[in-house]
Amino acid sequence: QVQLVQSGAEVKKPGASVKVSCKASGYTFTNYAMHWVRQAPGQRLEWMGWINAGNGNTKYSQKFQGRVTITGDTSASTAYMELSSLISEDTAVYYCARGRVATVYNWFDPWGQGTLVTVSS
Amino acid sequence: QSVLTQPPSVSGAPGQRVTISCTGSSSNIGAGSDVHWYQQLPGTAPKLLIYGNSNRPSGVPDRFSGSKSGTSASLAIAGLQAEDEADYYCQSYDSSLSGSWVFGGGTKLTVL
Numbered sequence: 612q613v614q615l616v617q618s619g620a621e622v623k624k625p626g627a628s629v630k631v632s633c634k635a636s637g638y639t640f641t642n643y644a645m646h647w648v649r650q651a652p653g654q655r656l657e658w659m660g661w662i663n664a665g666n667g668n669t670k671y672s673q674k675f676q677g678r679v680t681i682t683g684d685t686s687a688s689t690a691y692m693e694l695s696s697l698i699s700e701d702t703a704v705y706y707c708a709r710g711r712v713a714t715v716y717n718w719f720d721p722w723g724q725g726t727l728v729t730v731s732s
Numbered sequence: 733q734s735v736l737t738q739p740p741s742v743s744g745a746p747g748q749r750v751t752i753s754c755t756g757s758s759s760n761i762g763a764g765s766d767v768h769w770y771q772q773l774p775g776t777a778p779k780l781l782i783y784g785n786s787n788r789p790s791g792v793p794d795r796f797s798g799s800k801s802g803t804s805a806s807l808a809i810a811g812l813q814a815e816d817e818a819d820y821y822c823q824s825y826d827s828s829l830s831g832s833w834v835f836g837g838g839t840k841l842t843v844l
Contacts, residue, residue, distance in 0.1 A: 646833070655735075655835050655836065655837045656770075656778065658832055658834065715765075715831065716766045716825060717833065718768040718823070719768075719770075719780065721780070722778055724776075
């Protein structure tokens with residue numbers, strides 16, 4: 612079955628960077644996009660960016676532009692999200708979610724299990 | 733950044749029908765962007781519930797239905813069950829600010 616498995620929880624100090632992985636299985640990785648969405652405690656889901664896993668093209672939310680980098684390793688069917696210059700407000704659960712590449716009218720399915728990133732001094 | 737507006741909470745007794753609204757604007761729902769709905773049980777990742785305004789993925793009971801009109805969309809849940817207690821989010825694409833995917837603030841459904 613289609614499945615996304617993310618890396619484990621991270622604790623980082625302010626100013627550091629974090630890199631979260633998302634391994635896909637059960638489908639052809641390069642035929643889809645991978646989106647990254649975060650959820651801070653008590654907050655709404657927030658879209659961060661996406662990568663076309665087939666050609667490596669990326670697009671980022673203006674809010675995170677300059678701080679987020681999304682990459683993909685087609686040989687490992689794995690996507691990565693790196694967020695730099697962390698602040699306490701970046702404490703959140705980070706999710707990867709599969710999307711389609713042919714249209715912006717995307718829904719996200721399935722989702723990874725989530726990775727808790729805690730930013731604390 | 734444009735966002736979608738949902739009521740913070742709704743409630744209903746078992747067996748009843750509830751609806752959750754999702755209000756957007758002319759740059760997202762009103763521009764023709766599809767609306768999708770997710771269910772998030774406590775401590776778990778969101779799960780796709782409705783896609784393309786009114787379509788149910790395989791395995792989602794037909795008690796769940798979606799609709800869209802103008803700049804708004806709605807999720808209806810009929811025959812409420814205890815296991816429906818969860819957070820529900822709407823999502824769409826917004827064409828402003830170079831384009832991005834946006835979510836509603838979420839609605840907590842309580843089954844009384």
